[in-house]
Amino acid sequence: MSLDEPRRARGAGARVRLWLSALALAAGLPLAACDRGGPPATAEAPLQHEQTTLILKTLADAPSQGFSPAHFPTAGLEGDLNSDDSGRRAAAQARLTGEIIAYARAQHGLGLSKSQMDTNWGMRPAKYDAAGEFHAALAQNRLQPWLASLPPSDPRYEMLRQGYLTYLKLAQNGGWQPVPPGPALRLGSRDVRVQALRQRLAFEDSTIAQAAGDQRKAAAPFDAALAHAVARFQDRHGLKPTGVVDDATLAALNVPAIARAAQIRANLERWRWAPRTPAPTRIEVNSVAGTFDLWWDGQPALHMLAAAGKPGDETPIVASAIHTVVLNPTWNVPDSIAQEELYPKEKSVPGYFAAHHFTTENGRLVQQPGPDNALGRVKFMFDNGYSIYLHDTPAKAAFNQAQRSVSHGCVRLQHAVELAQFLLGHELGWPPEKLDEALSGTETQNVNLPQRIPVEIFYWTAFVQGNQVSFRDDIYGWDQELLRQLDASGASRA
Numbered sequence: 264m265s266l267d268e269p270r271r272a273r274g275a276g277a278r279v280r281l282w283l284s285a286l287a288l289a290a291g292l293p294l295a296a297c298d299r300g301g302p303p304a305t306a307e308a309p310l311q312h313e314q315t316t317l318i319l320k321t322l323a324d325a326p327s328q329g330f331s332p333a334h335f336p337t338a339g340l341e342g343d344l345n346s347d348d349s350g351r352r353a354a355a356q357a358r359l360t361g362e363i364i365a366y367a368r369a370q371h372g373l374g375l376s377k378s379q380m381d382t383n384w385g386m387r388p389a390k391y392d393a394a395g396e397f398h399a400a401l402a403q404n405r406l407q408p409w410l411a412s413l414p415p416s417d418p419r420y421e422m423l424r425q426g427y428l429t430y431l432k433l434a435q436n437g438g439w440q441p442v443p444p445g446p447a448l449r450l451g452s453r454d455v456r457v458q459a460l461r462q463r464l465a466f467e468d469s470t471i472a473q474a475a476g477d478q479r480k481a482a483a484p485f486d487a488a489l490a491h492a493v494a495r496f497q498d499r500h501g502l503k504p505t506g507v508v509d510d511a512t513l514a515a516l517n518v519p520a521i522a523r524a525a526q527i528r529a530n531l532e533r534w535r536w537a538p539r540t541p542a543p544t545r546i547e548v549n550s551v552a553g554t555f556d557l558w559w560d561g562q563p564a565l566h567m568l569a570a571a572g573k574p575g576d577e578t579p580i581v582a583s584a585i586h587t588v589v590l591n592p593t594w595n596v597p598d599s600i601a602q603e604e605l606y607p608k609e610k611s612v613p614g615y616f617a618a619h620h621f622t623t624e625n626g627r628l629v630q631q632p633g634p635d636n637a638l639g640r641v642k643f644m645f646d647n648g649y650s651i652y653l654h655d656t657p658a659k660a661a662f663n664q665a666q667r668s669v670s671h672g673c674v675r676l677q678h679a680v681e682l683a684q685f686l687l688g689h690e691l692g693w694p695p696e697k698l699d700e701a702l703s704g705t706e707t708q709n710v711n712l713p714q715r716i717p718v719e720i721f722y723w724t725a726f727v728q729g730n731q732v733s734f735r736d737d738i739y740g741w742d743q744e745l746l747r748q749l750d751a752s753g754a755s756r757a
Contacts, residue, residue: 372535553667584715655679
């Protein structure tokens with residue numbers, strides 16, 4: 264569960280800002296609003312009563328999509344829409360039209376302008392003519408299906424939205440009490456805090472709920488069932504599932520429900536940036552969870568762990584397509600890494616460069632192909648403005664860690680050779696032996712794919728697994744930044 268100090272370096276202050284933002288949301292205070300994209304448009308023909316009713320209901324339901332109650336204001340509109348004064352009715356209809364167009368834009372990820380978005384948020388939503396689509400829906404008498412089609416259609420968005428409503432309701436009902444600090448709780452512990460732990464877990468774990476309501480069981484020592492519940496909680500929050508409540512687990516347990524709701528809200532907004540229709544064949548990487556998934560013809564084909572950028576060397580949010588598989592790659596070392604890390608190593612350990620096959624080419628440090636090359640035996644190239652790619656690695660230790668944000672921005676793959684084997688086999692008919700032979704030497708080979716494979720790198724700090732929401736630390740502070748931007752947009756309209 265870990266907003267776990269959002270990664271210590273961010274500190275408690277960042278977490279408090281997230282909580283306050285969410286508290287304002289739950290209380291119905293003005294938070295966020297979308298850029299209207301210009302002055303409100305006026306409908307070509309007067310809206311009918313049934314149409315205004317549909318639009319008003321859609322806007323009233325906007326908070327259930329993660330928008331704040333002030334996002335698309337309609338106060339006073341209903342009376343004006345039914346006024347006997349034709350001027351007031353026309354003005355109210357124009358305002359209502361402007362709000363529903365703003366809502367449609369926001370549901371298509373256009374609520375924030377490019378200038379408001381962090382430069383690392385490189386996944387941009389497709390262009391969308393909200394006004395044109397609205398008027399077309401009116402003209403073709405399909406307003407209701409058009410309104411229903413506005414949120415992202417991916418089932419994972421809807422599941423996350425339902426999770427948002429669950430956590431928001433928990434928060435509005437008072438949430439959970441924190442588990443008091445103290446020594447680690449483990450199997451056999453009889454600390455008075457064990458009861459508080461059971462009560463806390465009962466909010467999210469149905470197997471513990473009954474025991475928490477039974478005073479005799481609630482006062483029992485830390486047993487195997489409770490250890491299993493702790494391990495499940497840890498797994499959902501990117502922590503090692505030890506079943507022991509250590510400091511990191513305690514911090515995750517004590518993140519308030521309202522902060523979790525705010526975290527989900529940020530991820531609902533990111534869903535609006537994603538491609539509206541996922542390609543049947545695609546690669547999805549969750550940089551903060553450290554996972555890689557290949558989908559082929561709509562079916563899961565390959566899953567593995569990944570290691571993305573550490574804070575300060577963030578892996579960007581991007582959508583692109585793999586076009587080339589590079590076998591036995593060289594590593595053209597970025598100047599910053601060469602100056603800050605590698606040259607000091609050579610100075611302290613003379614011969615380090617020779618031992619690890621580094622050479623200088625045109626004044627730049629280059630590591631030649633080989634078993635200790637930092638990119639491993641294969642990398643996967645896709646167009647992007649950040650010079651990042653997916654690649655193998657000879658250093659596998661990171662994949663034994665729950666938190667795998669360790670790279671300089673590129674994404675390391677646990678089983679990169681297996682991915683190359685899959686892609687080259689399916690796309691070019693390569694048998695495994697052909698790839699093995701190519702990788703047995705040190706000659707660099709660029710293999711172009713006849714079909715580009717879409718690749719999407721997300722930053723999901725809240726996502727659904729099974730029937731529950733999983734959380735990860737906001738290690739880059741991007742949840743915080745996104746909520747601030749949404750709130751700033753709302754303030755500009757207030």
